[in-house]
Amino acid sequence: MAVLSTAASRSHRQAATRREWRRFVIGMLFVMPWLLGFIFWTAYPILASLYYSFTAYDVLNPPRFIGWANYVNLFQHDNLFQTVLGNTIYFVVVGVPAVLIISFLMANLLNKEMRFRALFRTAFFVPSIVPAVASAMVWLWMYNPNYGLIDNILATFNIPAVPWLSSLRLAKLSLIFINVWASGSAILIFLGALQDVPRSLYDAAVVDGANRWQRFWNVTVPMSSPAILFVAITSMIGTFQYFTLPWLLTQGGPDNATNLYAVYLYQNAFQFFKMGYASAMAWVLFVIIVVFTVLIFRTGGAKVYYGGQVD
Amino acid sequence: MSQAVLPKAYTPAAARGARTEFDAGSILRSGLFYLGMLALALIFVLPLIWMLSTSLKNDVQTYHVPPIWLPWPMRFANYPEAMRAQPFGLFFLNSFRYALLTVIGQLLSCALAAYGFARLRWKGRNVLFAICLATMMIPFQVTMVPLFITFKHLGWINSYKPLIVPAFFGSAYFIFLLRQFFLSIPQELSEAARIDGASDLGILVRIILPLAKPALAVVGLFQFMGAWDNYLGPLIYLNSQHKYPVALGLQLFQSNFVEKLAWPYLMAATTVTILPIIILFYATQRILVEGISITGIKG
Incomplete structure (x- = not known):
């Protein structure tokens, strides 16, 4: 009997491991396309990029190992890099809060009871689906000194033309304004979050005598904080990689005032063929993005209120 | 949660009263609200309207001051050209x-x-x-x-x-x-x-x-x-x-x-x-x- 039962349990165990093995194989088969893609298009390039960042590599000749030289050059000898980094941080520090505040306020306006809501929502959202190149062309014409819409209207009132894209002082803000214009998806995300705020919280706040302003700060903002955090982080990452509009509208000018990280990185890689240098820049970018993400989580994350915490 | 945070400085009656009254003031306010929304919506779509309008202009209309919104005659030939x-x-x-x-x-x-x-x-x-x-x-x-x-x-x-x-x-x-x-x-x-x-x-x-x-x-x-x-x-x-x-x-x-x-x-x-x-x-x-x-x- 004893012999029989151990034999039975052994075959049970074997059957169990066989089943588990079979499950593993089937699971792996389903994710295999992604897994292969991860190895080819992500894991290997990451390792290769890390290696290239320690080399001098112009594509024609094989990469030559030069240690930390690229990183040292970036921070000690490349003045343009400092400018570019400063510009990009300006875009993040000014542009991201601008997008957050304006799109959150727009979402609050849209969340009111009103006629034609769908129409207003469409109006706010449409700019964000315009392809970047097309929006570059539209704004090139909008900002055109003398005949673009804005300067044309100014000229009507005999106000001298403003060089929106070629003025050192205005070029950055002109580009940031386009970002705000195209922030429709942030508006939609906020609108989704606002519609999930339970009405009972507002009713309770009214009973407690909270005015509109207090309801906004003590109910609306905390209840939408996960969405705010999400938009803050995604638009921060997007800004660090902002390429098409500065590339097409200002080519980094005037005097590098709008030369941004992704633009300078692209130039190093594909115009100057400094692949190693560009790779080092990419890794520095990655570290900066991680630092900013942690920073946003540290400063804002503690205040984020998740629905699960109620009740 | 909200009770702990909110000060109780305002009476509920005042908050409710402001909401339910239908007078000239509230009609004016809602009118202003729609006007504001319309202005905001226009700012957002203006660049695209300007694009569409320009695409139908001839050279004179394009460089006209003040700007022409509805060009006449419209030059549809711009598209095929x-x-x-x-x-x-x-x-x-x-x-x-x-x-x-x-x-x-x-x-x-x-x-x-x-x-x-x-x-x-x-x-x-x-x-x-x-x-x-x-x-x-x-x-x-x-x-x-x-x-x-x-x-x-x-x-x-x-x-x-x-x-x-x-x-x-x-x-x-x-x-x-x-x-x-x-x-x-x-x-x-x-x-x-x-x-x-x-x-x-x-x-x-x-x-x-x-x-x-x-x-x-x-x-x-x-x-x-x-x-x-x-x-x-x-x-x-x-x-x-x-x-x-x-x-x-x-x-x-x-x-x-x-x-x-x-x-x-x-x-x-x-x-x-x-x-x-x-x-x-x-x-x-x-x-x-x-x-x-x-x-x-x-x-």
Whole structure:
């Protein structure tokens, strides 16, 4: 009997491991396309990029190992890099809060009871689906000194033309304004979050005598904080990689005032063929993005209120 | 929660009273509100109206001060003339082919991976899914240079292969999106099919995918728009002008024509470039709007 039962349990165990093995194989088969893609298009390039960042590599000749030289050059000898980094941080520090505040306020306006809501929502959202190149062309014409819409209207009132894209002082803000214009998806995300705020919280706040302003700060903002955090982080990452509009509208000018990280990185890689240098820049970018993400989580994350915490 | 935070300085009656009264003041206020909303909405769509208006102008109307909103006569000939000035038909075909093929690739590969991550239990699944999510953190710039070198060695430069082939291997963001949706489908449906002898592939194709049509539509839509919009990728990989997608074609057009101040032509070409996206948007507005708010909340 004893012999029989151990034999039975052994075959049970074997059957169990066989089943588990079979499950593993089937699971792996389903994710295999992604897994292969991860190895080819992500894991290997990451390792290769890390290696290239320690080399001098112009594509024609094989990469030559030069240690930390690229990183040292970036921070000690490349003045343009400092400018570019400063510009990009300006875009993040000014542009991201601008997008957050304006799109959150727009979402609050849209969340009111009103006629034609769908129409207003469409109006706010449409700019964000315009392809970047097309929006570059539209704004090139909008900002055109003398005949673009804005300067044309100014000229009507005999106000001298403003060089929106070629003025050192205005070029950055002109580009940031386009970002705000195209922030429709942030508006939609906020609108989704606002519609999930339970009405009972507002009713309770009214009973407690909270005015509109207090309801906004003590109910609306905390209840939408996960969405705010999400938009803050995604638009921060997007800004660090902002390429098409500065590339097409200002080519980094005037005097590098709008030369941004992704633009300078692209130039190093594909115009100057400094692949190693560009790779080092990419890794520095990655570290900066991680630092900013942690920073946003540290400063804002503690205040984020998740629905699960109620009740 | 709210009780602890809020001071009790205002009486509830005052708060209610302000809300329910219908007097001249409230009508004026709501009138002002609609006026304000209209002004805001106009600011947002003004650049596009200006684009459309310019695309129908002749030279005199284009450089007229003050600006002309409704040009008369309208110069519709700008459109065919602009389309002929560059092979825009070809650029469109290139873009459509590129966008559609990547949509097919993403839907196939992401649906498979999302099923593996959402509906099957196996050793290593959670680790791999965590890795999949982590790849979303990697900026494109990190992999850009090695990918270019790899594709160069493969002889894929100046073709659409570097832009299309990776789409058949999925993208973390879409896998995540589909997985969230697959998780919400009751497990009993799969179990019933399994008892009837269906394989996992059969369950995916016959049960999960038909139920996940909205999520698949969101993925397809996002991918199509992303491909149509993609500028940096084609800029890196494509050299010959006849292979350009509309994004590069439009920029080529601009660099050839701006010296001649041919703004109506450029705006006509820009309008045509936006048109497929606007049509797609109107056809799928509900799906798109829901998709974006879902990704925001779940993300």
